[in-house]
Amino acid sequence: MNRDYYHSPKPGKVMQWLWKAAGSDAYILKRSTYNDQVKYACLGGIVVATGFMAALAGGYAVYTIFEPKGSALDDATHIPTALMACIFGVIWGLIIFNIDRFIVAATGKGDGTEAITWKEFTGSIPRIIMGLVIAITISKPMEIRMFKSEIDAELHQTQLEKQKEYEEATTANYDGRFLEIEKGLKKIEIKRVDLIERIKKAEQDYSDQLNGKVPGTTPGNGPLSKALKSQIDKLELELDDFDETNKSELTRLNSEKLKLQTELDSELAKNKEVAGGLDGLLERIHLAHEVAGFWITFFITLLFIVIELTPIFFKMMLIKSPYDYMSDNVNELLKADQGIQIKYDYYKDKKGQERNLIINHQAKKKVDEKMMLIKAQTELSDYIIEKWKEKEKQNIDQNVEDYISEA
Structure with missing residues (x-):
């Protein structure tokens, strides 16, 4: 609107879009002062920035939740999950943008002075609580992205420890079952070894007798040699009978042992999967607090809270300007009409x-x-x-x- 004493600046498309983001009236702002135009453009800019950060945080959080689990040091991007995260991030950003736009638009002008009175503050408590929740929701995924390298290193070490613990626990669960099988095999083996040792001793005695190495006896294939030979044949038959009798038991025990070993190998193969399960959003948030410490994470969260709550407090601190008076006048005219x-x-x-x-x-x-x-x-x-x-x-x-x- 042109006047002799003042010419309202012509706003650009970007500024008008920021006005809409702030929930302000472009018709009135076009006829207001440049100061008012800038103020509401800045408010809209904060709302847009919050929506953009929410989109990034939401998308990264979804990718962290749904990406294939594995080693924390594996930086390969999973394309399908990334596409899904991008779509969700855009939707989430628009949701937060719309909520922030409502919060800013619904926040009144207060009493028209720079001071924030207790009455103004208490009236804005519901909006402040909503802003706090949004700010914390945005800040946590951003934190784990900021400290990703440090978190990956710590998480990899945690995964290795978890993998070792799982291996030890799994092996301990199978030790008792292996021990029972080994006892059965050991029992059969001891008896068989005893028979073999007796056969070896009899063969040695038989050889010594034939070679005249036994004092006080006649060398050669005499009665004593024949008796030793008969004892050897008897022991060999006893060994054959023993092997035949315990063949099925040995087969069963070895089969159980092989099956149990296969089960153990299968369970141990899952240790990487179990360790990879730690690579989730909650674990990363927990490690972010450990890596960065309380104060760093606190100030990062505080920064997002300030960004989110600035428009609310900013509107309560605004003094009345031509835009406000013209807005009141238009409201009265509409009511009168x-x-x-x-x-x-x-x-x-x-x-x-x-x-x-x-x-x-x-x-x-x-x-x-x-x-x-x-x-x-x-x-x-x-x-x-x-x-x-x-x-x-x-x-x-x-x-x-x-x-x-x-x-």
Whole structure:
């Protein structure tokens, strides 16, 4: 709008878009001062920035949750998960943008002074709580992205420790079952070794007897040698019988041992998967607090809280400007155009609090017209009934016999 004393700057497309983000009235701002235009453009910029950060944080959080689990040092990007995270990030950013836009637009101008009164603050508590929740939600994924290298190193070490613990626990669970099988095999092995040792001793005695190495005996294949040979044959038959008798038991025990070893190998193969399960959002947030420490994470969260709550406190600190007065004037004109009258502090309620009286003149006019129409219709109906009664009386007077019925 051009004036002799002041020319309102022509806003660009970006500035007008930022005005919409702040929930302000572009029609009025185009006719306001440059100072007002900049203020609401800055408010819109904060809202847009918050939505953008929310999109990044939400997308990264979803990617961290749904990416394939594995070694923390594996930086390969999983494309399908990344695409899903991008879509969710955009949706989440728009949701937060819309919520912030509502919070900023719904926050009043306060009392029009730079001071934030207690009444203004308490009235903004619900919006402040909403802002705090949004800020914390945004800050946590951003924290784990900021300290990703340090978190990956710590997480890899934690995964190795978890993997070792899982291996030890799994092996311990199978040790008892292996021990029972080994006891059975050992029992059979001891008996078989004892038979083999007896056969070896008998063969040695037989060889010594044949070679004349036994003092006090006659060398050669004599009665003693034949007895030793017979003992050897008997022991070998006993060994064959022992092997035949325990063959099925040995097969069963070895089969169980092999099966148990296969199960153990299968369980141990899961240790990487179990360790990879630590690579989640919660574990990374926990490690971020350990790596960065309390104060660093606190100030990062505080930074996002300040960014998120700035528009709320900023609007409470704004002094009234031409935009506000013109906005009030437009509101009054619209109410007047629609026949709405407000008498401020017109009466007190039961608690003694002053209330405004709102008069909707157009609605009142409609009600009055409707009441008058109903009243007129009622009067006409009464008049018609009265005339009908008079006419019926005349008919009775002239033809009373027609109205009398015999019993």
